Amino acid sequence: MDIGFSNAERAEVLTQALPYIKHYTGKVVVVKYGGNAMINDQLKQQVMEDIVLLHLIGVKIVLVHGGGPEISEMMDKLGKKPQFVDGLRVTDKETVDIVQMVLAGKINKTLVNLLEMKGGKAIGLSGMDGRLIEATAKDERLGYVGEIQKIHIKPVWDLLNNGYIPVLSTIGCDREGNAYNINGDTAAAHIAGALGAQRLIMMTDIAGILRDRDDPSSLITGLTVSEAKDLYKTGVISGGMIPKVDCCIRAIEQGVKNVVIMDGRVPHSILMELLTDEGAGTWIKGD
16 A cells, blocks of 8 residues: 555664554553554554554563443443442442453454454453452442452463563452453553553543643643652642642552553554654653
8 A cells, every 4th residue: 555655764663663563562561452442443443553563573462451431321221321420330239240341352452452453362361260350349339349459470471471562451359259340451551560660541532731721732742750750739630630640649659660641532642652753641660
């Protein structure tokens, strides 16, 4: 397909990417995937292409996915009205069964299949496999919403070391066998921390952290943890961005080198972040 580049220009693009390829080859990168990039079929195809390309150049990439809109859609089909407390889905026994069916079943296996079709090697796991995400109830008002107690990361390392892309759905379990709905951002932060990841990429529906939430040009490209905490006080980080940034800070405190919040609606934003000077979104790193 002719996309308007000469062979020399294509070669130049690859040469410019070489230092970044060398930097990330053999390193662990965790991608938290959800929101608009998951709903839009064309964007979904491009995200899978980015992940497979990184996999093929030797990046140990882990895909952690959510699926809130699909869960709500299935609940609606089954005549069950979603309820939320403080932004978290109230999850009774019937709802946690729906969550398990949608996340560990339909979404997880669809993503695995897409990665395989793009030329990758992928295996899907839920947080219940190998007791990967051990959890307890977070708040009795929320029912089967889980608070992570421990990450048993060995199954993920086993897949990475055998050349697979682990695709992880965020369902946890306790020692009594109860399943729990786990917030995807929180799970991604804990998993990235347990892996000592080089980078955690949080895909969202906005450009990153904005000084003025109504002005996309006010994007803050980078912050230290201390600077991020100062932005809580001034109200720049507020509303739904607070728990997301909290997860970023938690990941850094657990050993992740760098976290980026970026717009999953931008085509090939993962490659832009990892393989170019400009990057994409807002990065946060330790002080």
